[in-house]
Amino acid sequence: MQKRARINAAIVMSIIILWLMIPLGATAVYSLFEDWTGIVPRGFTLANYKTIFTDTAFLSAMYQTVLICVIPILITIAVMLLALFTVTVYFPKLEKYMQLLCMIPYTIQGVILSVSILILYARNDSVLSQRMVMLMGAYCIIILPHIYNGIRNGMRAINMKMLLDAAEMLGESKLKAFFKVIVPNIMTGIIVSSLLAVALLFGDYVIIRNLSSANVNNMQQFLYQAMKRSSTEASAVSMVIILITFAITALVLALQSRGMLEKMRNEGK
Amino acid sequence: MSYICFEKINKKFGTNHVLKDIELDVEKGQFVTLLGPSGCGKSTLLRCLSGLEQVTSGRIYLDGEDITAVTPRHRGIGMVFQQYSLFPNLSVRRNVAYGLKLKRLPKAEIDQKVEEMLSIVGLSDKIDQYPAQLSGGQQQRVALARAMVTAPKVLLLDEPLSAIDALLRKSLQIEIRRIQQQLGITTIYVTHDQDEAMIMSDVINLFHDGKIEQTGTPEQIYTRPATRFAATFIGNYNLLDAKDFNRAFGTAIPQPEVAVRPEIINLSRQAVAKGEGLLVAEGKIASYISHGNLIRFSVDVNGLLINADVLFEDKREFAQGDQVFVTIKEDLVIGLQ
Incomplete structure (x- = not known):
């Protein structure tokens, strides 16, 4: 009976997965089409992929996407680590307020955020009025909840206060102990949240379009341009973006399962 | 003056008066236990001595020096915590060597001291393992080795065996006492278990409601409880x-x-x-x-x-x-x- 129920569940799941994969499969097949003859394509080709991987604009978009992902992530991680260290060690009562502040970006739409930033800083004479700075700032805000959660969960899992106390009793300063003992132990959480942030920023079109379309050309903008040129090329670009995002997600899941295995091993399970 | 001297120690957390005019002397080389029920202030007093908590008023002297305002890392005190406090990312060797490296000792000397200390706690064969690969009892023995290897002036043990099962706890009680006597290290031990206090201590300080209710040898405390609380807590009077x-x-x-x-x-x-x-x-x-x-x-x-x-x-x-x-x-x- 149980076996039959399992088979039924597997059949239902397979149908759902197939259903969800249809657009993806169609895009993949479509990206391989050579040319339309009316109802069917003339043939299959990898020319679209060859075109985009030899296009300097694509490589530039890829490079710029990585750059505008990595810098805000590094800034946010550094700020969050120091902020969480200070709050946890010196002002634990402020932690709930910090959590509240860090969760606010979840509720802000990209359009609202980018327009608000423009209104606030566009006419400013300081460095904050530069479009790249605005973009980086906006990205720091967008990924804040993800980075916060990743680091905070990592800290909760290791009893940070006690490890800091132990290091301090051995002659270490609190700040050094934090970076030598705590950070290595929450590295999995930091990497996972960073990869999630990369996946999030990788798909951004709205914020970059509003804030810095003249300065930066990211993957989503390249996709938009490709759609104007050729639909099959646009499908190839979409497939590349999907595969990169899939690879990042797979890496996140692998790291998370490794973290869970380590936790289970620590608990003697 | 005694080796460790607490002078009129008061500690308040907001309106909660946790330690009330504590006066306590500890002689060099003694194994002194702070015994009492949960929330009586014994761990707080230990943390005040370590420097991890600041006293509200009063003075603490160690080896003739006023350490009340000295930071924990400059007090020269070793501590073992209730929960397993080993650094999970470091091997047993690197955990034990941590304090020695901070003292900038030569590598050969560090290796020698680490091996000696692990041999004393009986864990020489675990030197390259990680905390996750050790049992609870082994982890606490490594924590003990890590705290003692720097030759601290005082060793503080804050209910180190409370998370360990009963059978292993009994053998570790005897082992800790043996190591303490072997090294002659002044030790202050916090526990709520009167049997543990009886087995291990030279002197027991019985805590109740932020005050020391009675001080004496295990025999004195057991056979001559001074107050109703002491009689209730210590035995089945x-x-x-x-x-x-x-x-x-x-x-x-x-x-x-x-x-x-x-x-x-x-x-x-x-x-x-x-x-x-x-x-x-x-x-x-x-x-x-x-x-x-x-x-x-x-x-x-x-x-x-x-x-x-x-x-x-x-x-x-x-x-x-x-x-x-x-x-x-x-x-x-x-x-x-």
């Missing part, structure tokens, strides 16, 4: 007020309350004559509980229940409802403050 005592034994006493240890009460079927320094009462066995090596009989004496421990030799001597004579040596009746 029978506590009788003057009126009840008079009702049971027909003798008036000057103290308002007395304590009688169950193991010094003698039960017999044969009538016992009252003699010089001997208190006798007649009663009936109300109930009994087996504790393995002894049986605790509850005897109803004129409506008053008195517990008496009898060594379980071959078979249980008395049954429920048996008439018995209860005999106590008068000089073993302890008057309480």
